[in-house]
Amino acid sequence: MPQLAPHIFELLHRQGVQHAFGIPGDFALTLYDALAESEIEPVVMTHEPCVGFAADAYSRMRGIGLAVVTYGVGGLNMVNAVAGAYAEKSPLVVLSGGPGVKERQERGLLHHKVKSFDTQRRVYEEVTLYAATLDDPATADAQIHKAIDSAITFKRPVYLEIPRDRVYAEIEETSHPLPPLKQTDPDTLSEALAETLDMLQQAQSPVLLVGAEVHRFGLQERVVAIAEKLGLPVCATMLGKSAFPEGHPQYIGIYNGEAGDPYVRHRVEDSDCLLMVGVFLTDINLGMFTAHLDPGRTISVTSERLAIEHHEYVNVRFEDFIAALEEHPDLPQRDPAAIVSMRPRVAPDSSSVSMGGLIYELNQFIDSDTLLVTDVGDPLFAADDIRMQAGTSFLCPAFYASMGFAVPGAIGAQLADPFRRAIALVGDGAFQMTGMELITAKRLGLNPIVIVINNGSFTSLRSMGHEEAAFVNIPHLDYAQLATVLGGHGFAIGTGEELRQALRSARASNSFSILDVRLAADDISPALQHLSALFAKTLKG
Structure with missing residues (x-):
């Protein structure tokens, strides 16, 4: 009979999990013993929020990922990152050690306990799709399979808590396979x-809008094939950036309501047939709800809902619909020659470095061997004008928008895809939250390039009409010098030429690099400029 924790690790390894992110603690020590004996490599990090961010990024890249933490102080410290994984549909498996079954019965006041022994599980029920405590060997296997199947099918995190006296418990395997969820x-x-084909055939100006689920479900090639067969202009939401190759001649850019490029906005909003594939209709994706999309002219297909005009179709899997559409012999074809491909709204620096100049240089630097991970704030909005090459990947917390994602996310992404180099674009405020995780990158032999936008403020908050507020200012640090302290290479950047030289040096380095890009607090990306103007207009009523 299989043993509980080794059985979980074996099942996850079969699904492609090669790394487990976490921090050991006394309630998880036996669980870590089982992990060390498995084929999955433990990656011990410095702080549980970083564990969650790294495991989230890994899950997005690999299709499933794993975080292993201890009870109470570990699991509850990671809740914010797991909430982000749920909001943005990341198939993360959370394993938490816990007090033993006998301990729970005999000792009411164990350390790390909050209110009851079930408190942590109940908290995780709110931020995961499925949560269970594996305290019964007779039912554990069914619970394990349900958790893993739920994560893979719906691309959401799940939670399993293992009492420390059940880690090596012999369990009864499920005699019959569970039906598909x-x-x-x-x-x-x-x-x-x-109905989809009828709309496409009658349309005069159809457009394809691509979202994050195209990436989560590994449907990029099929969606490219659909776009090429139809000859449509293609754009993406911010959360779905890089799900469609941005060097493709049919790709026109990011759709972000009035905050985005006017050409993209008009093509989308004037379309008489908008085919939305894997798109979340969130406020940031829709330019703070400045989008004007008519449901009567849209086909919206996600893993959760298929709606065409005002009709809704249930019991259709997202991937099955995309496959059937791509393989259909009667797709109407159009000439894509009139499509104006993506044109970033930036220019090179002549002397001092600027936000626009940074974006321009990244467009020259990023290639097919690059992974781009951005934090929230202006690093996220700057990505509107960063052009990803074919084969690249873009990761960001564009919906949940939690600060601190980029640096640990870059570690998780580079472990998930070791053949490509991670670039983390992060503000100085977010870096101060999780930047110390670079010592983990050093220990693992990873070499991400971390670009810190160093302007001494929470820029996006400052741009929302709070220029004079003291609470938007943050302490200045010499991030280039900090890189040396942490064991990497640091570059202080004040000019465009210094930026170009630093990027070349960082690319040649086998260690991590911090590019300390020193900007004025009011130097912001084109997208944030538009968004700030919209926000100011909203405040005025």
Whole structure:
């Protein structure tokens, strides 16, 4: 009979999990013993929020990931990062050690306990799709399979708590395989395809809008094939950036309502058939809800909902619909020659470095061997005008928008895809939250390039009409010098030429690098300029 924790690790390894992010603690020590005996490599980090961010990024890249923490002080410290993984549909498995079954029965006041022994699990029920305590060997296998299947099927985090006296418990394997959690009804799929094709054939100005689920479900090649067969202009939401190759001649840029490029906005909002694939209709994706999208002219397909005009189709799997659409022989074809491909709104620096100049240089620097991870604030908005090459990946917390994602996210991303180099674009405020995790990158032999936008303020908050507020200012640090202290290479950057030289040096380095890009507090990206103007207009009523 299989043993509980080794069985979980074996199942996850079969799904492609090669690393487990975490921090050991006394309630998880036996669990870590089992992890060390497995084929999954433990990655011990400095702080549980970083564990969650790194595991989230890894999960987005690999299709499933793993975080292993201790009870109470570990698990509860990671809740924010797991909440972000839930909001942005990341298939993360959280394993937490816990007090033993016998301890729970005999000792009411154990350390790390909050209110009851079930408090942590109940908290995680709010930020995961499925949460269970594996305290019964007779039911554990069914719970394990349900958790893993839920994470993979719905791209959401799940939570399993293992009492420390059950880590090596012999469990009864499920005698019959569990049925699929979601199945496609063939007749419903046929009806949905027929209505989709009818709209596409009648449309005069159809547009394809791509979202994050295209990346989560590994459907990039199919979506490219659909776009090329239809000959449509293609754009993406911020959360779905890089799900469609941005060097493709049919790609026109990021759609972000009135905060985005006017050409992209008009193509989308004037379209008489907007095919939205894997798109979340969030405030940031829609330019703070300045988007004007008519449901009567849209086809919206996600893993959760398929709606065409005002009709909704249930029991159709997202990936089945995309596959059937791509393989359909009657897709109407158009000439893509009139499409104006993406044109970033930036120019090179002549002397002193600027936000626009940084974006320009990144567009020259990023290649197919690059992973770009941004934090929230202006690093996120700057990505509107950063052009990702074919084969690159872009990760960001563009919906949940929690600060601190980029540096640990870059570590998780580079472990998930070791053949590419991670670039982390991060503000100085976010770096002060999680930048110390670079000592983990050093220990692991990773070499991310971390670009710190050093302007002494929470720039996006400052741009929302709080220029004079003291609470938007943050302490200045010499991040270039800090890089040396942490064991990497640091570059203080004040001019465009210094930026170009630093990027070249960082690319050649086998260690991590920090590029300390020193900007004025009011030097912001084109997208944030538009967004700030919209926010100011909203405040005035």
